[in-house]
Amino acid sequence: MRPTWVAGAAMSRFGRLETTGREAAAAVALAALDRAGIEPGKVELTVVANAFGIAERQAHVGPLLNTALGIPQVPSFTVESACSSSSAALHEAFVHVAGGFQDVVLVVGFEKLSHLGTLAATSYFAMGADYPFESANGATFPGLYATIADAHARKYGTSSEELGAVAIKNHANGARNPHAHFQKEISLATYLASPVVASPLRLYDCCPFSDGAAAVVVAAAEAVPHPSAEPAVIRASARAGDVGDIHDRESMTSLAATQTAARAAFRQAHLEPREVQFLEVHDCFTIAELVALEDLGFFPPGSAGKATREGVTARDGTLPVNSSGGLKAKGHPVSATGAAQVVEVFEQMNGLAGSRQVPHAEVALTHNVGATGSSCSVHLFSRR
Ligand SMILES: CC(C)(COP(=O)(O)OP(=O)(O)OC[C@H]1O[C@@H](n2cnc3c(N)ncnc32)[C@H](O)[C@@H]1OP(=O)(O)O)[C@@H](O)C(=O)NCCC(=O)NCCS
Structure with missing residues (x-):
């Protein structure tokens, strides 16, 4: 495998799009290429993520997106997970570039x-x-x-206050993110008063x-001799799967796919959890962030809630988690989410995160x- 970078990344504001999904996708693709200093004509493959194209009555969107970018001849395909x-x-882009099949691959995720x-x-x-x-x-x-x-909660005594600490932290981060769906802080009282x-x-x-x-521009290091921005080196790209139904799993308090993908990613990167300085995890619900932190190996089972309440995972804590606001506050347009996590890594590593900048932004997950965990991806990145 050859050295492979995120050479550029960009996102729209999450929330309600006034344009079509395709128009928003084209705009972020151009913004990501611009950040990378790479002309659209250099793209050799576009990998699209758009799980609910049915909501816009549009499938097979890759060629339409490439046409909007002025590169209709470039091959494309859509990934659904x-x-x-x-x-x-x-992951597909990484495999193609690291494997030497293409030099520049464009990843675009969107949902409307x-x-x-x-x-x-x-x-x-x-x-x-x-x-x-x-x-x-x-x-x-x-x-x-x-x-x-x-x-x-039954196994570890996880409390409402611990779940609430995740929401309060992620809303505080989202309030500092101009891309976020919700840009407002909340208090514990607001959290506890909200409807079940x-x-x-x-x-x-x-x-x-x-x-x-x-959108994320994945490029071979050798194809970008003079990068316009500090690239995020892709140190590992790992995926795993699990039984689809939670009632058929051995455990309901952890996601085996996260554990498997994390082990593979740390092995690939020759890194350990203690070397990661900040991370974006899948907090579709507050409990998901706690379970993720435990499954990824950052906290022993049942202890991530206490650590969150103590501020360990706050922006200025020892392990900032979801500095973007996470899915909770930044928002969750399904197929844009994984790519948007990489936008946060790229912006943090380039010092572009403004008032949500984390103190150390060299190694990220x-x-x-x-x-509910039948699919999982874990990526590790570092600055050069
Ligand atoms: C939580 C949920 C049920 C709320 O839906 P709803 O009750 O129809 O809410 P509405 O869209 O009518 O919005 C009502 C208000 O709550 C706010 N709101 C909606 N969802 C919110 C959320 N998740 N967090 C905070 N505020 C929220 C809206 O901004 C709106 O505020 P306003 O009155 O100040 O304008 C819905 O957002 C939901 O199901 N989320 C989960 C999505 C999901 O399952 N994703 C896949 C994950 S695997």
């Missing part, structure tokens, strides 16, 4: 579905679970993650339904989950 679609796309409203969006998302066994029986993602939160969505999860435990787009 539920909420981990664009990290799966990044907020116009559907909560009821329809919930039923679309439920297609990412096991439909006949889970969704058809009324299990939606808030309900499934509530089951995980309940099991975690699926017990024990409240409104502020949930990510919102967001539209948005994010991103963690992106599909559904």
